[in-house]
Amino acid sequence: MFWLGYFLFNVLRWGSYFNDYWYSVKSNLVEFPIHIIFVYINIYYLIPKFILRKKYWTYILSLAAMLALVYLVRTGLNYLLVTKDIWPEADNPAQFMEFNHIIAVVLGELYVIGFVTAIKLVIDWSIERRKNEDLAKLQLSTELKYLRTQIQPHFFFNTLNNLYALTLKKSDNAPRLVIKLSDMMQYILYDVNSSKANLLEEIIHINNYIDLERLRFENRVEAELDITGDIEDVDVPPLLFLSFVENCFKHGMKGTDKLEIKINFTVLPNHYLEFTISNSFNPENSLETNNGIGNENAKRRLNLLFSNNYVLETQIEGNTYNLFLKIPIK
Known part of the structure; x- marks a missing residue:
């Protein structure tokens, strides 16, 4: 043609x-x-x-x-x-x-060669770029799925440790923890089956996790969660915020009698979501852990999902650890 x-x-x-x-x-x-x-x-x-x-x-x-x-x-x-x-x-x-005739014929032929070759190279470049984009998307999807599979065993390992601690004490809260754990397993294994999750469901999931920790530590946990803006139709990466909540308990309970947590979700008009979380902790205890994968996993997921279009900041003020996260939403 x-x-x-x-x-x-x-x-x-x-x-x-x-x-x-x-x-x-x-x-x-x-x-x-x-x-x-x-x-x-x-x-x-x-x-x-x-x-x-x-x-x-x-x-x-x-x-x-x-x-x-x-x-x-x-x-x-x-x-x-x-x-x-x-x-x-x-x-x-x-x-x-004749020289002028040779030049005219050669230039005419070079014009055709250059014109058609340029079209062919542009088409090939476009096809190759599409292949590379498809490959990059596949690699991204594969790595995100791998990172999510890391989160789930990590979470269940911590929760089963909580259950073990309650059974050792023969606590009456152990059966309630099993029910809560069952609800969370239902959410993680069956309800979360795509690259996005409803923010409201994620918040309910976080609340369930905090309830599990309350059952373990009883009166030593005080948590407050605030929501600003309409979160009904907001989708976010599944299980992203849970790792930050887990870290509050992981580091905040060391060497303290009481853990105070404040969580806030703010939906901004410019299609961004701000997530802030702060927890009390004992400054004498290091925030470093030997085997924790939660924060590194979260940072890796954020880089894969949003490239440079996100903000993640942490700050220590006295005996309070603060984390701020801002991500784009649709």
Whole structure:
């Protein structure tokens, strides 16, 4: 279709120029097969064999040899099949192998080669970019799924430790913890089955987790959760905020009699969500852990999902640890 359109354009162009459409048809019928052969040799042989292997001088010499051959074949066929005037476009009659005629034919052929090769390279580049984008999306999806599978065993490991602690004390809260744990397993294993989750469901999930910790630590936990804005239709990465809540208990309960947690979700008008969480802790205890994967997992997910379009900041003020997260939402 491309060559047919190009052929018709040239026939009309030169037919109008000479006011002789029959001559234009004949001359283009002679020249276009040469164009096509030469262009495809350049695209599928010369460029892969020499340009892509950085053999530039060999490519230039091969191209020059092809241009010389094209000049001889094209001029000869035009002379035999179309017109004895080998260069009707010129003001004065031209002779075979005349310098100006050679330049005109070579430049015309280079124009066709450059024009068509550029189109082919743009198409190839577009296809390759689409393939790379699809591959990047697949890699992103695979890594995100892997990171999510890391979160779930991590969470269940901590919760089962809580249950074990209650059973050791023969606490009456152990059965309630089992029910809460069952609800959370239902959410994680069955309800969260895509790359997005409803923010309201995530908040309910966080509340369930805090209730589980309250059952373990009884009166030692004081938690407050505030919501600002309409969260009904807000989607977020699943289980993203849970790792930050887990860290509050992981670090805040060390060496203290009481843990105070404040959590706030704010939906901004500019399609961003702000999440802040603060917890009390004993400054004498280090915030570093040996085997924790929650925060690193969260940072990795944020980089994969939002690139640089997010803000994650932490700050310590006295005996309070503060975390601020801002992510885009739709």
